[in-house]
Amino acid sequence: MSALLSVQGLRVEIARRGRAMTAIDDVSFEIAAGEILGVVGESGAGKSVTGTAVLGLLERPARQAGGRILFDGRRIDTLDEDAMRALRGKEIAAVFQDPLTSLDPLMTIGDQLTETIRTHLDLNPAEAVERAARLLAEVGIPAPRERLASYPHEMSGGMRQRVVLALAFSCEPRLIIADEPTTALDVSIQAQILDLLRAMCRERGTAVMLVTHDMGVIAEVADRVAVMYAGRLVEVGPTASLLAAAAHPYTRGLMASIPDLHRRDVELAQIPGSMPRPDAPVPGCAFHPRCPRALVRCASERPPTFTVGASEVACWLADPVARSAA
Amino acid sequence: MSGGKDTLLSVDRLTVRFDASPSLIKRLLTGARRRTVHAVEEVEFEVTRGSTFALVGESGCGKSTIARTIAGIQPPSGGSVSFMGVDIAGFRTRHAAMPYRRNLQMIFQDPYASLNPRWRVGRIIAEPILTHGLMKRGVALDERVAELLDTVGLAPGDAAKFPHQFSGGQRQRISIARALAANPAFIVCDEPTSALDVSVQAQILNLMKRLQRERGLTYLLISHNLAVVAHMADAMGVMYLGRLVEQGDAGQILARPLHPYTRLLLDTVPDPRAPKRARARLAGEVPSPLAPPTGCAFHPRCPLANARCARERPLPLRVEAALVACHAVEEGRLPSRPPANENCLATSGDAA
Numbered sequence: 140m141s142a143l144l145s146v147q148g149l150r151v152e153i154a155r156r157g158r159a160m161t162a163i164d165d166v167s168f169e170i171a172a173g174e175i176l177g178v179v180g181e182s183g184a185g186k187s188v189t190g191t192a193v194l195g196l197l198e199r200p201a202r203q204a205g206g207r208i209l210f211d212g213r214r215i216d217t218l219d220e221d222a223m224r225a226l227r228g229k230e231i232a233a234v235f236q237d238p239l240t241s242l243d244p245l246m247t248i249g250d251q252l253t254e255t256i257r258t259h260l261d262l263n264p265a266e267a268v269e270r271a272a273r274l275l276a277e278v279g280i281p282a283p284r285e286r287l288a289s290y291p292h293e294m295s296g297g298m299r300q301r302v303v304l305a306l307a308f309s310c311e312p313r314l315i316i317a318d319e320p321t322t323a324l325d326v327s328i329q330a331q332i333l334d335l336l337r338a339m340c341r342e343r344g345t346a347v348m349l350v351t352h353d354m355g356v357i358a359e360v361a362d363r364v365a366v367m368y369a370g371r372l373v374e375v376g377p378t379a380s381l382l383a384a385a386a387h388p389y390t391r392g393l394m395a396s397i398p399d400l401h402r403r404d405v406e407l408a409q410i411p412g413s414m415p416r417p418d419a420p421v422p423g424c425a426f427h428p429r430c431p432r433a434l435v436r437c438a439s440e441r442p443p444t445f446t447v448g449a450s451e452v453a454c455w456l457a458d459p460v461a462r463s464a465a
Numbered sequence: 466m467s468g469g470k471d472t473l474l475s476v477d478r479l480t481v482r483f484d485a486s487p488s489l490i491k492r493l494l495t496g497a498r499r500r501t502v503h504a505v506e507e508v509e510f511e512v513t514r515g516s517t518f519a520l521v522g523e524s525g526c527g528k529s530t531i532a533r534t535i536a537g538i539q540p541p542s543g544g545s546v547s548f549m550g551v552d553i554a555g556f557r558t559r560h561a562a563m564p565y566r567r568n569l570q571m572i573f574q575d576p577y578a579s580l581n582p583r584w585r586v587g588r589i590i591a592e593p594i595l596t597h598g599l600m601k602r603g604v605a606l607d608e609r610v611a612e613l614l615d616t617v618g619l620a621p622g623d624a625a626k627f628p629h630q631f632s633g634g635q636r637q638r639i640s641i642a643r644a645l646a647a648n649p650a651f652i653v654c655d656e657p658t659s660a661l662d663v664s665v666q667a668q669i670l671n672l673m674k675r676l677q678r679e680r681g682l683t684y685l686l687i688s689h690n691l692a693v694v695a696h697m698a699d700a701m702g703v704m705y706l707g708r709l710v711e712q713g714d715a716g717q718i719l720a721r722p723l724h725p726y727t728r729l730l731l732d733t734v735p736d737p738r739a740p741k742r743a744r745a746r747l748a749g750e751v752p753s754p755l756a757p758p759t760g761c762a763f764h765p766r767c768p769l770a771n772a773r774c775a776r777e778r779p780l781p782l783r784v785e786a787a788l789v790a791c792h793a794v795e796e797g798r799l800p801s802r803p804p805a806n807e808n809c810l811a812t813s814g815d816a817a
Contacts, residue, residue: 181662182633297750325523325689327747330733334746352662355735379740396667397737398696400719406674407667407696413632 141212142169143346144193144314150205151188151197151370153417160417162188162201164370172313173344175337177361177378179351181393183414185370186350190316192216193348194233195223210314229259232307236319238299241306242291248275248302249287252309259310274305278335297328301335308339315340318350333359354397358382366390369415369425376450386452389426424455432456473651473683474512474535478544481505481530485755502754504530506707507544509781512700514650517677517684519694519715521730522704523751528687532655535685536571537562548651567597570644574656576636580628586639587624590614593647613642617672634665641672645680655687670696691734695719703727706762707754713787721802723789726763728802761792769793769800 151163163185170176180186191197193208195215208216215226227233235241243251252271256262262270268287275283278301291299300320307315320336321329337360340347349361357364357378364381366374366389374387385391395408412429415421421428427437434455445457455461483502491497505527512518520528533539535546537553546553548565556562570593573579580589590610591602600606611621617638628636637657644652657673658666670693676682688694694701694715702712703724711724722728729747749766752758761779764770774792781788782795793799 181664295750325751326691326733326735327523327730328750330735330746331748333735353735354663354737358737358740359735360741382737382740393664394737396664398667398670398690398692399738400692400695400731400734400736403695403716403719407671409668409671410664413634413665 142209143172143174143211144170144348145209146189146193146206147209148206149189149192149208150203151185151192151201152204154200154202155418158418159204161204161420162370162417163192165206166367166370166372167206168365168372168375170314170346170348173340173346175340175347175349175360175362177349177351177357177364178367179354179357179364180367181352181414183369183416184367186352186367187318188370189367190233190318190348190350194227194231194316225259228255228312229310230312231314231316232310232312234300234303234307234315234317234320236322238296238303238323239291241303242299244291246290247287248289248291248294252287252302252306255306256309270309271305274309275302277308277339278302278305279331280305296324297331300324300328300332304332304335304339308343308345311343312345314346314348316348316350319352320349321356322351322353329356330359336360354382354394366393369421370417371425372444372451372453373426374450374452374454376448376452380449386447386450386457387426387454388430388432388456392429392431424453434461471514472511473514473549474518474685475547476508476510476531476535476544477547479505479508479531479534479541479546480543481527481534481539482542500755503707503757504754505534505541506757508702508704508707508709509544510700510702510709510712512651512683512685514683515677515681516699517686517697519686519688519698519701520704521688521691521694521701523689523730525706525751525754526704527707527754528704529655532571532653532685532687536569536653537566563597567593567599567647568650570647570649570652572637572640572644572652572654572657574659576633576640576660577628579640580636580643582628584627585624586614586626586628586631589628589639590624590643590646593643597647599647609646613646616645616676617642618668632665633661634668637661637665637669638672641669641676645676649682651683651685653685653687656689657686658693659688659690666693673697691719691731703730706751706757708762708790709781709788710763710791711787711789712781713785717786723784723787723794723799724763724791725767725769725793725799761790767793769798771798 147167149163149166152159153162166189178186192203197203203216207214249271253267256267256270271287272283275286280286280301321332361378364378365372368389374390385394392410398407410429415425423439424437424442427433437455442453442455444451444453447457481504483504485502486499487497522528534541553565587610590613591606594600610624614621614623619638658669686697698715701715701718702709705726711718711727722731729745732744733747758765760776761774764774779790779792781790
């Protein structure tokens with residue numbers, strides 16, 4: 140089975156004061172058709188930059204400095220702007236954190252939907268309006284036909300994010316890049332939007348790259364998780380097993396630092412220090428200065444990816460040679 | 466409510482309303498009416514010295530308005546706030562309010578917005594000490610600033626730097642050092658870790674707990690994050706549309722919530738330790754505080770609502786260590802609920 144999206148050895152550099160800083164460092168992962176991959180990490184880990192690179196929306200001073208991005212077996216990182224624009228919105232759609240930045244404040248919801256639909260699909264105006272109304276009904280907007288005439292500011296944050304989902308699904312994309320789609324919303328609305336996203340993807344077999352900082356969101360919707368740290372992937376694996384028993388010391392530390400509703404009065408685990416910034420890269424494993432179990436080689440040799448159970452882990456502790464010797 | 470002997474802060478029938486009316490001209494021309502935002506309605510609670518009281522709720526429920534009222538930034542429309550037995554609305558002059566202000570400090574959500582970018586960290590932290598006339602400029606003050614920086618886990622040399630030279634977590638440490646500078650009894654923490662990454666959040670929450678143990682501090686914690694509240698709070702109040710629907714012992718409320726809103730809110734929190742669990746959902750959205758529903762404000766979204774709920778506002782009722790404002794609780798119509806931990810493991814509602 141070939142992957143729908145395949146990112147191979149992606150490298151993104153950001154030029155600053157004549158120097159190239161590495162924001163994404165040799166990142167490889169795949170998303171199968173219909174699969175929801177959660178990409179999780181803290182601020183500055185490079186998760187949004189990765190999503191932006193897949194969408195072909197990297198802007199100066201950031202640029203792709205290496206690697207390949209394949210969509211449905213076809214290389215897309217070398218496409219010209221027109222070809223990429225035809226792909227975006229049709230085959231690959233995007234959902235961002237703030238619905239107000241995705242929606243045009245001066246256009247009605249109906250105009251925005253029909254514009255997107257008619258750009259990518261061969262429909263006449265009446266058919267496009269029909270499709271737009273059906274989409275609004277599907278994302279749970281009451282009185283969809285009347286709502287087509289509404290402007291974004293006339294709706295609540297949750298309703299706007301529903302419109303953004305309708306827009307993303309309007310041309311039946313095969314992949315959606317969702318960057319913190321529920322971060323600006325309250326928990327009850329977040330749950331509604333995540334349920335909706337999952338249901339619509341399952342129904343249509345749409346794959347999702349879900350970028351988030353929230354392990355709770357990952358637990359709700361993702362089939363697999365990719366954990367990023369300092370521009371690198373440190374661990375990729377199935378959601379349930381990764382959340383229950385993370386293999387990488389960073390993932391473990393991250394999980395232990397999340398307060399638990401059901402276990403009060405325990406000291407939260409702290410990861411000492413902070414993530415290295417791209418202008419001060421760390422040799423070897425990027426996590427070694429903060430790692431409680433760092434080995435000597437971690438400071439000098441970058442760990443390759445080892446297979447541990449169903450997960451892929453970039454950590455010397457997972458090295459089968461070292462483990463059998465120990 | 467009457468203040469017990471170790472009650473530090475007592476909030477009594479606090480009401481805050483905002484006028485959101487169209488302009489007079491518009492009202493005259495179009496016949497539009499005056500409109501009032503009911504931000505906080507008759508809220509009552511007490512905070513015990515040395516404890517943490519948390520207010521939770523979704524955006525617009527009025528929790529930050531209460532924090533601002535207690536901090537003296539927002540005058541109340543009705544009711545009172547008394548701190549150490551003194552009604553804060555009674556202060557006629559800035560001078561009279563000074564001892565109160567020294568004892569009450571605030572930490573805000575956004576450490577990028579709450580620190581003056583043009584001041585060095587040393588000056589930011591020294592300001593409250595100088596404002597309250599606790600010390601004069603000099604070596605002793607510099608030493609005090611260095612000691613405060615050390616207390617929050619920063620280096621004494623950081624006093625010479627500017628806020629932009631620090632990360633978000635470090636800036637929140639600076640905010641905490643500033644809040645501690647005047648040796649307050651009480652700190653209002655409005656979403657102190659909402660802008661931070663989880664690993665940094667853990668550092669700040671641990672620091673806040675350690676400071677509370679060492680200094681006997683009292684916290685009012687405003688948060689939308691129930692896991693943070695579970696970790697920090699001794700007592701908590703759950704707010705919905707300007708009212709407290711349930712308050713009391715945090716352990717009891719989290720383990721055995723009674724109000725249907727509290728129950729649904731707890732069910733809705735995504736739990737990284739219980740992937741894809743099946744559970745009830747909170748349907749609909751919070752109604753506008755411009756026109757709150759009649760009766761119980763939660764009744765349009767409540768699975769247990771009946772005709773009485775739509776008509777009559779429920780009054781707080783004591784159940785063990787909590788106060789609950791709900792007719793279903795009063796009438797014994799509340800379904801039993803499996804304990805929280807079992808609930809998480811019950812069903813793995815997968816890929817449906």
